[in-house]
Amino acid sequence: MASGVQVADEVCRIFHDMKVRKCSTPEEIRKRKKAVVFFVSADKNCIIVEEGKEILIGDVGVTITDPFKHFVGLLPEKDCCYALYDASFEKTKESRKEKLIFFGFCFLFF
Template sequence: MASGVAVDDEVINLFNDIKKHRKQKAAFFRLSDDKTKIIVDHCMKVMCDDADPFKSFKDMLPKDDCRFIVYDALFDTEDSKNREQMIFISWAPDTATVQKKMIHASSRENIKKLFGLTAEWQVNDLCEVQPEDLAERLSRDTVVCIDGKVLPGKCG
């Protein structure tokens, strides 16, 4: 990687598992404590009884640390139902240290390419983490529902 930060094999294995089995809603990756590689932080499993999985996702974002996230979104557009797309999310809150944000920024393009995901969302503040903002990155068509939650102003 350009930043000198390697990607742990466990990151790649988890990504491939999510892509194949779709049992995880999101996977969070972080910089290791020694700042030499990107490692798995934790996963968010698909919960059938979760009324708002997007809120659960938002609650898992650290307030003062960066993360790379793969989010598996299930959504409906005005024209079609039950579309699924994995999106690469770069979380770098303003409250993270400058060093962490710099390493995160210099590693972002390479890890995104490694995953091969075209949909991307770069977020720096919790107020930006809204389903409507995610919807804009998922499809050129109008998204009316994400993960079972109807978006404001849309009819399901």
């Protein structure tokens, strides 16, 4: 049974852009998202992107030194959200791996 919550077109576009790695110009690569946080709208009907809750590839190493730490800082202190994070890591000394990780985040009130 579906929840009835819709997903905004912008969320689908962002997911597709992060998932599909295509040849791009250096400027397009800098504008690509490293991480983004999604929220349920105030009327509880749609999953949306909140302005400023993202990390761009071009910011990593320039204004953001630790992208994952910065990403964790984007998560809400007392709310729930969804997030996508484009993780890259060394599998071996010769190869780098990239994975798109989907998070469902819920702050528990105690």
